[in-house]
Structure formats: structure tokens, C-alpha cells
């Protein structure tokens with residue numbers, strides 16, 4: 001009885017309806033939820049602000065301000081610092097001082113956010129323990145910089161602006177997605193560099209800390225996840241050292257250099273890189289030294 005039924009057109013029609021209708025209904029549900037919960041404007045705003053503000057942190061606060069990986073045009077410097085401030089990760093001077101201290105004491109006593117004190121501590125717990133470093137001790141040279149000190153003093157203004165802009169364009173849902181959700185995403189991606197990239201991933205170089213290269217954070221944090229490379233060569237403007245180590249921040253710096261908006265971009269001398277590879281065991285890659293030279297000397 002079953003076989004003829006299963007082969008019948010009616011049966012096939014029922015199965016088709018049972019499979020297709022819920023599928024289409026699901027798409028419709030997502031579509032209606034989409035239009036209620038998030039609009040295309042919100043998504044575009046979210047992606048745009050996430051991109052600009054993450055670059056403000058990675059290229060501005062980190063590679064430019066803290067590590068002096070390149071010399072920026074004053075306008076570029078101002079814009080990057082404003083975007084960095086919009087991340088709500090502290091004023092530029094405090095951010096730089098804390099990060100200098102992190103490199104100086106990485107995973108040893110005095111590191112503001114090492115997973116040695118626990119993974120949660122390194123991710124966000126440290127923020128509740130008054131671990132921000134004093135700029136007058138850790139980055140005195142920046143305290144007297146007029147642009148840096150102005151943007152730092154007006155930190156809250158930029159944070160408010162980063163909420164007013166999405167509200168003005170997208171209303172309450174714009175504020176929700178491109179303001180609050182965006183802050184949440186930028187925060188956790190940045191903090192993941194401190195927690196995940198000192199706990200999980202591969203070590204390409206031997207360093208005195210626990211830094212690691214973790215590709216997911218590498219992508220989300222625009223190249224900052226190649227954190228073992230960064231601890232091995234802190235001044236390098238490029239954290240991705242192979243073509244497959246995606247480093248959006250490095251690409252932006254290269255683009256700004258091409259159009260003349262940044263100069264003196266620091267590249268790791270090929271010999272220094274080769275020596276570092278020779279002295280690092282175990283070597284967790286197969287790329288030859290000569291191809292590495294080609295990458296860093298271009």
C-alpha cells in the first residue's frame with residue numbers, strides 16, 4: 001500500500017509543500033522581522049561606523065599613536081584620533097599609556113590585562129580594577145602633543161557625537177544598532193586581542209610573553225589578531241607578515257602612504273625578520289625566508 005502512495009503525485013506534492021512552504025514562511029518571517037527590528041539604513045550605518053571606529057583604534061590609537069609606526073598628516077592624525085575616541089575605550093592618552101605598559105610588562109607582573117590573572121580579567125575584568133596607566137609615566141612625549149591632548153580632553157564629546165550621528169540618520173533603531181550594538185561589537189573585538197590573542201592560536205615567534213596569532217580576531221579586528229607577530233615586532237606598521245594573514249589596517253596604512261597622507265612607514269628590515277625566524281623554535285609555518293623578504297621589502 002505504501003509504495004504506490006509514495007510514488008503517487010499527490011504524495012510528492014504533499015512532501016514538496018511540507019518542505020517548501022515552511023522554508024518560504026521562514027524567509028518571510030525573517031523579512032518581516034528584518035523590517036521591524038533592523039532596517040537597511042541601520043545595517044549600513046552599523047558597518048560604516050564599525051569600520052571607521054575600528055580603524056580609529058587599530059591604525060590611530062594603536063599603530064600610529066602608541067607604536068609610532070608611521071608619520072601622519074595632521075588632518076589624518078586628527079580624524080583617526082576622533083574615530084578612536086568614538087570607540088568608548090578611554091581617551092587617547094589613557095589608551096596609549098595602558099598599551100605601552102602592556103608591552104613593557106606583557107604577561108608579567110604589572111601587565112594591566114594579562115590572562116595570567118584569568119581569562120575574564122584579561123577580557124574586561126581589568127577595566128573594573130583601575131588598571132589604566134598614567135600617561136605622565138608611560139607616554140610623556142604624547143602629553144605635550146597639542147592634537148593628542150586636545151582630542152583626549154574632549155573625549156566625551158566624540159563619544160556623544162558617535163551616538164548623535166546614527167540617531168540623526170536612523171532614529172532610535174539607528175541609535176540602537178549603529179550606536180549601542182556597534183559599541184558592544186567594537187569593545188569585544190578589541191578586548192579579544194587582549195584575552196584570546198594571549199591564550200589561543202599559534203606562536204610564530206618566540207617572545208617573552210604569551211601572545212598568539214589568531215585568525216578570527218585577525219579578521220574582525222582588522223589585522224590586530226596577528227598579535228604574536230605584533231609582540232615580536234611592535235613598531236611594524238604591518239601585523240600580517242604573509243599574504244594570507246589578512247591585515248586591513250596594514251592595507252589602509254599602505255593606501256594612505258601611496259596617496260602621500262602618511263610617511264616614514266616602519267617596515268621590519270628583512271635581515272631582522274630572517275634572524276628572528278632562525279632563533280624562533282618551533283617554526284609553525286612553511287613559507288621560505290626569501291618569500292618573506294619579498295613581503296616585507298616591497
Ligand SMILES: [Zn+2]
Nearest residue numbers: 102106211227
Ligand atoms: Zn598583547
Ligand SMILES: [Zn+2]
Nearest residue numbers: 099103230234
Ligand atoms: Zn601594541
